[in-house]
Structures are given as C-alpha cells and as structure tokens.
Amino acid sequence: MRESGHIRFVGRSMRVLVRMAMASITFAIIGDLPEVMGAPLSLSIVRDDGADAQSGRPILLRIGDGQLSDPLELWYLEAYCRSDSTDADWVQHTVIPHRCEVLEHSATEPRIRLRDVLADGLIVEHEITTTEDEVRFTLEAHNPTGRRSEAHWAQPCLRIGDFCGRGLKQTADGQAYVSQCFVFVDHQLNMLPTQPWATNARYEPGQVWCPFHVPREDVNPRPLSVIVPSSGLIGCFSKDQRLICATAWEPYQELFQGVIRCIHADLRLGGLAPGKRLRVQGKIYVVPNDVEKLLQRYRIDFPEHQPLDTTGTIQTAAGTGTPDVCGQPFGVEPGPDGMIYICEVENHRVMKLDPRSGRLAAVAGSGMQGYRGDGGHALQAELNEPYEVRFDRDGNMYFVEMRNHVVRRVEQQSNVIATVAGTGSAGYSGDGGPATSAQLSMPHSIVIDDDNVLYIADIGNHRIRRVDLTTGRIETLAGTGETEMPLDGQIAKGSPILGPRALFLDGRTLWIALREGHSVWKMDLDRGRLWHVAGTGQRGYSGDGGPAGQAQFDGPKGIALDPFGNIVIVDTENQVLRRIAARTGIIQTIAGGGPTTRGYGGDDGPAIHAQLDRPHGVGIDPQGRIFVGDTNNHRVRVIDATR
Known part of the structure; x- marks a missing residue:
C-alpha cells in the first residue's frame, strides 16, 4: 500500500x-x-x-x-x-x-x-x-x-x-x-x-x-x-x-x-x-x-427494523362454522398462483381459496376416506386426513396424509396424483433406499427446498426425514426415535428431537416447532446443527414482551416466517398466534386471547381480542397477511399485515 x-x-x-x-x-x-x-x-x-x-x-x-x-x-x-x-x-x-x-x-x-x-x-x-x-x-x-x-x-x-x-x-x-x-x-x-x-x-x-x-x-x-x-x-x-x-x-x-x-x-x-x-x-x-x-x-x-405492531384486524376468509364447507382446516399455504390452499382433515381433501372472491374449489381428494387413486386424476383419489400442503419450484403440489403415513404429489400440468414417500402403513424403515418403500409414522408436516429436496416431520418416529426427489432416496436428517429434547448447537444427525410437528423452510434454515417439546428450533441445513429459538420446553403460556427463549408454549402446531423475517407460531393449546421479532427475539401474542378464551368471535376487530378454537396451520402471503386454520371453528381466518 x-x-x-x-x-x-x-x-x-x-x-x-x-x-x-x-x-x-x-x-x-x-x-x-x-x-x-x-x-x-x-x-x-x-x-x-x-x-x-x-x-x-x-x-x-x-x-x-x-x-x-x-x-x-x-x-x-x-x-x-x-x-x-x-x-x-x-x-x-x-x-x-x-x-x-x-x-x-x-x-x-x-x-x-x-x-x-x-x-x-x-x-x-x-x-x-x-x-x-x-x-x-x-x-x-x-x-x-x-x-x-x-x-x-x-x-x-x-x-x-x-x-x-x-x-x-x-x-x-x-x-x-x-x-x-x-x-x-x-x-x-x-x-x-x-x-x-x-x-x-x-x-x-x-x-x-x-x-x-x-x-x-x-x-x-x-x-x-x-x-x-x-x-x-x-x-x-x-x-x-x-x-x-x-x-x-x-x-x-x-x-x-x-x-x-x-x-x-x-x-x-x-x-x-x-x-x-x-x-x-x-x-x-x-x-x-x-x-x-x-x-x-x-x-x-x-x-x-422497527418494533412490531400487534393491532392487526382479523376476519373469516373461508368457512361458515359447519364441517361441510371447511371441515377442520389444518395446513394453510399460499400457492404460486395467488390462491390459498387448505387441507380439510375432516373432509379428506385439499381445497383452494380465491382470497378475492372467497370461492372454494377442490383440487385433490374425492371426499372419501381411504388410500386409492395413484396414477389417476387427483380429484378422484381417496385421501386420509391431509395435514399440510406445499409446492415445489415447478408448481407441483405436495401434501402429507397423516393417517395414510404418506406424502403424495399432484403434477401441475396433468393433475395426476402419485405417492412419493411412505408405503401406507406406519413404521420406521427404508433409510438409504427408495422413499416409496420406506415407512413413516403419522407424518404431519413437509417442506421442499430449491434443490428439489423434501423434508418430512415424521412425528410418530420423532424424526425428520429427507427425500431427494430427483433420486427418490430417503434418509433420516435428525432424530433417534428417543423422546428427548435436543441440545443447543448439537449436530442434528444422531440427536433426539421430541415431537417435530411443523416445519418451515427459509433459504437453508429449517424451522421446527416441537409439539411435545413445547419449543421452536432451527436447523442449519449446510452445517447440520440444531439451534434453540424459543420456548423453555415447559408447557404453559407466558413470556410475552420478553425474549422468546424464556417463553412457554403449549403444543405448537404451525410455524411460518413473514416477509420481514419475523417468526409466526401457532400456539395451539393456548388458542393463540404468537410472533417473534426477527431482529430482537422479543415474542408477542398477535391473535387470540389465551387458553381460557377458546371459542369463536372477534371478526372485524383487533386479532388480539379474537377467539380461536385449536388453530393449527399457518400460511403468510407475500403481502404479509396471515392465514390460519381455525380448526374446530371450521374456518380459515386472516389477519391483516402489520409490523
């Protein structure tokens, strides 16, 4: 120099x-x-x-x-x-x-x-x-x-x-x-x-x-x-x-x-x-x-960078309160076409909602409970409790069926349905071989990355499985089958993971809500390590306004990130949605009144004062609107975007 x-x-x-x-x-x-x-x-x-x-x-x-x-x-x-x-x-x-x-x-x-x-x-x-x-x-x-x-x-x-x-x-x-x-x-x-x-x-x-x-x-x-x-x-x-x-x-x-x-x-x-x-x-x-x-x-x-607003307004986006219209919605996911896709557990089908008109239409499942139809049109197939729906980079739709112990795909152009993981019977087997010959046990959640890899929350086996959709090969990414909590910073492979219920993928970070573990974790997919994010691991409802790591959850069953990187968690048994600020790690309730307020109410008012009844899945659109499956109310609710 x-x-x-x-x-x-x-x-x-x-x-x-x-x-x-x-x-x-x-x-x-x-x-x-x-x-x-x-x-x-x-x-x-x-x-x-x-x-x-x-x-x-x-x-x-x-x-x-x-x-x-x-x-x-x-x-x-x-x-x-x-x-x-x-x-x-x-x-x-x-x-x-x-x-x-x-x-x-x-x-x-x-x-x-x-x-x-x-x-x-x-x-x-x-x-x-x-x-x-x-x-x-x-x-x-x-x-x-x-x-x-x-x-x-x-x-x-x-x-x-x-x-x-x-x-x-x-x-x-x-x-x-x-x-x-x-x-x-x-x-x-x-x-x-x-x-x-x-x-x-x-x-x-x-x-x-x-x-x-x-x-x-x-x-x-x-x-x-x-x-x-x-x-x-x-x-x-x-x-x-x-x-x-x-x-x-x-x-x-x-x-x-x-x-x-x-x-x-x-x-x-x-x-x-x-x-x-x-x-x-x-x-x-x-x-x-x-x-x-x-x-x-x-x-x-x-x-x-500013503090989050918790004054969003809540409304009903779909459903009338009866199961024939929107029967126990679990997974909710914005699709690449701007539609909102909904897994109806009670009606054994996947629906799409036009958020502008409010119209619902079936996209998979005949409404009959069962496991049939691979190789045919998705609307003629029998499903058994679809829990969550996602899309790959080509627009193909995937959903996980908890009672059939499988993940299925609907091809975007032809609407032909096929099983991509699981045999239809519960168990744990198949690592290193074809995913369609492997057994899963009550899988609840899936995500798909940009490299065409499928991740499965195999909750009955207390494992997260990984499927290369190009080769069809399956392996265990995290979990040993033991019902124990992981350690912060631990290598995921060979580490226990207690009740992985919900997954969300952000780049190379896999976010995980543990149902039995009453906590939120994340996995760095490049390094294969697990990191604690939120929840003490003890069941309860506390911690709003403080660090997320010191908060208590009760059976969280949904997780997503908003456009600002904030983490939204469906704290199911507490009847609330909570949000963790991306920059500060402070947690706040943004919808629902807490465990004693279970019910239905509050539309057109502040979401924080609304009543929910065992909410499950959550999806956030590019505008930041939060869609949640208000399961026992047989409705999908939507919360306006706030910061």
Whole structure:
C-alpha cells in the first residue's frame, strides 16, 4: 500500500473518494477505470474544490454542508464473505474474490452505478446517490448460476479517522477503536466502551452485536455480545459533539465497533439460491447532533427494523362454522398462483381459496376416506386426513396424509396424483433406499427446498426425514426415535428431537416447532446443527414482551416466517398466534386471547381480542397477511399485515 495525501492506492484497486470539509461532501473515483480486481472501493471525505487536487479527477457526487474538518473513509465493499468465517484465515477461507466494474458515472449527476461479479458467479449491482446530508446505497444481488452462492454477508466498513478524536491509548499503528460509538439497546442509546484492550487491537467478548435472526456461526469472526440490539443503527459523535455520523443496512448481519477506528453495519446476503434475487439498501447519515431527529429518519428509512405492531384486524376468509364447507382446516399455504390452499382433515381433501372472491374449489381428494387413486386424476383419489400442503419450484403440489403415513404429489400440468414417500402403513424403515418403500409414522408436516429436496416431520418416529426427489432416496436428517429434547448447537444427525410437528423452510434454515417439546428450533441445513429459538420446553403460556427463549408454549402446531423475517407460531393449546421479532427475539401474542378464551368471535376487530378454537396451520402471503386454520371453528381466518 502507498498513500498520497488522503488518496489511497492498494494494488490495482479502484477508489471512490467521498470528501467532507467545511464546505460539502463529495465523491470522486480514483484508480484504474473501468474495472479492478478484488480490492474494495474506498470512499474518502475531503475538501470540495470541484476536482481532486492530487489526481485531477472530477468530483462525482456531492452532499450538502457537511462542516467536517477531518476526513472519513468508507471501504465500500471491503469484502464479500463466506459463512463459517474465521479471522485466522481471512483471505483464503472467508473472503470471496470479486471483480468491480463502473457502469455509470457523471461529473454532473450525484449518482454512481457499479457491478460486482463474485468468483462464485453472484452478481451485485450498486447504485450510490447523495443528498445534502446522506449517502444512499441500493443493491440488487442476483444468482444466475446453477448452484447456491457462497456469499453470506459483506462489509461496507466506515473508517472514522479523527472524526471522534483520539484518546491517549492507541494501537501500534497509531489507530484505535472508535470512541463515542453507540448502538441501541431496548430502544435506548447505549455507548460502546473503548476498553483498555483497544490499545492492542484485539478482539474481545461483546464486540459484535447480532440481530436475533442471523445464525451465530455466520457472523464476523469476532466474539459476540449476548445482548441483541433493538435497532440496526450504529454511529458515533464528532469530537466537538456537533455532529453524528451513523449507518444502517437492510438486511443487516451485525453491528460492531472495529479495530483501526471503524464501525460496521455489515449487510446480509444469506447465500442466494440459483435464480434468486435480493434487494439491499443502506444509508450513511451525517447530521447535526440530534438523536431523536436521526431516529425519526431511520424509522422511516428502515421500517423493517422497527418494533412490531400487534393491532392487526382479523376476519373469516373461508368457512361458515359447519364441517361441510371447511371441515377442520389444518395446513394453510399460499400457492404460486395467488390462491390459498387448505387441507380439510375432516373432509379428506385439499381445497383452494380465491382470497378475492372467497370461492372454494377442490383440487385433490374425492371426499372419501381411504388410500386409492395413484396414477389417476387427483380429484378422484381417496385421501386420509391431509395435514399440510406445499409446492415445489415447478408448481407441483405436495401434501402429507397423516393417517395414510404418506406424502403424495399432484403434477401441475396433468393433475395426476402419485405417492412419493411412505408405503401406507406406519413404521420406521427404508433409510438409504427408495422413499416409496420406506415407512413413516403419522407424518404431519413437509417442506421442499430449491434443490428439489423434501423434508418430512415424521412425528410418530420423532424424526425428520429427507427425500431427494430427483433420486427418490430417503434418509433420516435428525432424530433417534428417543423422546428427548435436543441440545443447543448439537449436530442434528444422531440427536433426539421430541415431537417435530411443523416445519418451515427459509433459504437453508429449517424451522421446527416441537409439539411435545413445547419449543421452536432451527436447523442449519449446510452445517447440520440444531439451534434453540424459543420456548423453555415447559408447557404453559407466558413470556410475552420478553425474549422468546424464556417463553412457554403449549403444543405448537404451525410455524411460518413473514416477509420481514419475523417468526409466526401457532400456539395451539393456548388458542393463540404468537410472533417473534426477527431482529430482537422479543415474542408477542398477535391473535387470540389465551387458553381460557377458546371459542369463536372477534371478526372485524383487533386479532388480539379474537377467539380461536385449536388453530393449527399457518400460511403468510407475500403481502404479509396471515392465514390460519381455525380448526374446530371450521374456518380459515386472516389477519391483516402489520409490523
């Protein structure tokens, strides 16, 4: 590395300079254009003189009256990183090489467009714009390859320089940890200490602050704080206390006070599946020292980070209260066609609901109880208590029949039905062979991933089974048959799992509600580990307003994630739906009045005051509306989207 004033050159790196002085904040690109390999972009803050004095290159972006006398620098996408990151082998193991291209820039427009192409094929396009007191980042990540991306997170590292001043304690290279740095805990500003260990630039416990929904093994290789931040905003005060510099991203991975005088709000990519896209947004604020005004802007810019609303309105979406119309609805799932698909246990059929007209139509099952019809039209088949319905990437419909001990598929084009797992008789057998020759025992729930793999909650065997739908081979993913609880962080294979009742899949995370275990767990499918999410394991109804891990459930039988990543749980025997905030891990009841209010009532009013009667399955549409099978009321209820 060599330096020239405020301009930094690292190998063949391209630098985007953002300079902030008494006049304004400006951007300029320094380095080899239009393409560089591997190194991050650097955004530095210097005097606005119309061009960079040392390079002669034009200023590209400008933001207002910054009134800063000391430079700031953003290492804009310092690194794209793999999961299981390690500081011991940062370059070889953690960082994924990438190429950066400048797509568009102008000396007159406050806008730059960039494209990063990662070594694994992931493409990330960036648009950077400015206003008078902020920098806006809009990213679109796209995986055009046939394999899942290795990129789980990325680092836009904000280097503060002397913005906060320097203490007496410094690292060997003259740098130190950022002083006057803050995050928010319980919605209150919390100053991060500049510890004595900062003099040696060492990583110590409590440095990284991670939101609830991010896998702990995925984060930066720095020790984690046990405290979950209540917002995704991290910032610091200027040394004269006149200004605040703060940053936030969505989705975000973690916040931390870093070495070499930097602060991080690292963004999360999550390992995109083939063909998938992800939109990411970020902000840097440089504003007067008014924390409440900054928070007001942040709340508008990042509504996903805000506390959840529990005032949604409930209505009946289907059913009249008699079993002939909607007989004991269990599984409820939004389909790829915008319809809501419903498993009617009492009527032994799968229905679809048009949420606009309220019309119901059968899609599988003749209404006769039995196990017949494979190879024919799905409407002529006999079913026996279908519990849950899902769709694969091609639009084929799958459902699990608890009393037939099978999973069946309805082909999207022909409507032909076939068994894909189970023999029709209860038992446990068949691992390593064809799934259609294997025995299941009262399977309750299924999910299908983007790799065409089926997961089955084989509750009677206290196991989760896995079927490769391409080869037809079945195996046990978790569970031993023992009626014991798993251990947090334990390898799933060979670990007991008590009563896996409901499954939900989000990327490579399998969410599991344990009926007999009165708790919620998740499995990292790439690493094969089980992690505790919610519930003490003791039967009861408590914990609202606190950490989900300290709450009590009573036989949870449904689970889903909303568009914001919040976890919705059907707490069946407590007659309620509960929601866990993705960022904070705080649990709240969002529908139903509790175990003593079993019944039917409350339509067109707040869902929290409604009555439910043994609700089971839950499905959430892309708009965030929550559909629940209100089983003993023979209705499907819908709760308006809230945050």
